[in-house]
Amino acid sequence: MVLFSDAGTKARECVLCRLLVVTASMVRLLFSFWRLLLRILLCWLWLCLPALASSAVVLTNEQQAYLAENPVASLCVDPDWVPFEVINARGEHEGIAADLLRLVAERVGLGLQLVMTNDWDESLATSQAGRCQLLSFLNLTPERQAWLTFSEPLFTDVNVLIAREDHPFVMDPAALSGKSLALPSGTSIEERARRDFPNLRIITTENEAQALALVNERKADLTMRSLTVAAYTIKKEGWFNLKIAGQVPGYENAFRIGVLKDQELLRDILNLGIATITAAELNEIANRHVSIRVESPTDHRLIGKLAVVFLIILLTSLFWVVKLRRLNHQLQIKSHTDSLTGLANRAALDSRFAIAHEQAQRYGRPLSLIMLDIDHFKRVNDDFGHQIGDRVLCEFTELLKRCARASDGLGRWGGEEFLLLCPETDLQQAVAFAERICARAREQAFASGRQQTLSAGVAELVPGDTLDALLQRADAALYQAKHEGRDRVCSRLPEYWPAA
DSSP states (O other): OHHHHHHHHHHHHHHHHHHHHHHHHHHHHHHHHHHHHHHHHHHHHHHHHHHHHHHOOOOOHHHHHHHHHOOEEEEEOOSEETTTEEEOTTSOEESHHHHHHHHHHHHHTOEEEEOOOSSHHHHHHHHHTTSOSEEEEEOOOTTGGGTEEEOSOSEEEOEEEEEETTSOOOSOGGGOOSOEEEEETTSHHHHHHHHHOTTSEEEEESSHHHHHHHHHTTSOSEEEEEHHHHHHHHHHHTOTTEEEEEEOTTOOEEEEEEEETTOHHHHHHHHHHHHTOOHHHHHHHHHHHHTTTOSOTTOHHHHHHHHHHHHHHHHHHHHHHHHHHHHHHHHHHHHTBOTTTOSBOHHHHHHHHHHHHHHHHHHTOOEEEEEEEETTHHHHHHHHOHHHHHHHHHHHHHHHHHHSOTTOEEEEEETTEEEEEEETOOHHHHHHHHHHHHHHHHHOOOTTSSOOOEEEEEEEOOTTOOHHHHHHHHHHHHHHHHHTTSSSEEEEOOTTSOOO
């Protein structure tokens, strides 16, 4: 019996020991589990507290009193401006602008009441009439400042020129002639383009898609739109025969909230909400709407593939923009440079003359023209060959470069003729300048081994003068210098102009 009792006691002690070991293991496991949860919680707090802190808006007593008295603000939007904003079939405001506005309003505790309009022009008119306090997602312009005050920028985006594939890259829209530009009416881009590019014919449309459609159908040469809108619309409509043909510096979009001018306190409240929006939140909202064409929102693999395709298209477009800009820059340099001398050619001189002529006439400043011709140059080619003739031309080029001032425009007019455009220089000063150049030519040794001289014709711009008239007088003065024996400077004033 004793033996049995001892054995039972040992068995019970063994079971108890095992239970204690299992319990200790479970406690350790539970402790490890809670420690892991605590670490996850601390990590979550570490990640989220900055965002929570950034979203905290501290209002002044005056601002709190305003919101208590005015808990809802009326809002006008562009009802057809995807992907930025649109009023859908249910009468709801959706898009990038809608999400950002709601986020700002939630952060400051403000309600938004949508005022229904048919188009952007009606929204502008309704805002001007004071029937809506806020105007959604627009650029600041002097015209709009007449009745609006503006929040800080809510979203930024670049504007690009869109054209058909066969249209050359556009370096400067101001240099285009006889081209048409399709733009949605009532937009800040239309307002600025009319002011900055009077050389372009503006065609107004009701919305972005119509402007792109006109370019696609060859009814307009160009349109200028937001890169986000352009990429979205081109992909959506399948207009892959369109391309990004240029970017206009200074035409970036900085979309703000327009607030009626007498409600600056409301603007200040909205600025507090805008300041809380993080870059991650902006990107999430923008990406959400740029990828809106996905048919099955639950198919995450399809969403990922579409996002990759969009990224590839965007990167490819940017790559070609950079490459085309470089190539066009090189072509522009070549098309405006004389291949032998490296000077500006006739086309480049024409462009510079037009600008200098306009400035001189507008501000009443002196402007003179010196036309130079190498005397007996044909003999150099006949006696020594064209290679020596080319060397002589290059030697004259270097001589003229040394003589020309930084403000002068120097170029090869054709053959052995050179042209010097002299801003801020009257006729007497230009004649003295030309005399110095001719004297330097007499002293220089040339590849022909002969003394080479120059003849020069000088003319000065007079009020009401045209470029053609100025060039004709310089050419006539050069002809006179040749006729009178060469190696001299002659000048010519208009026949109706009194002699000095």
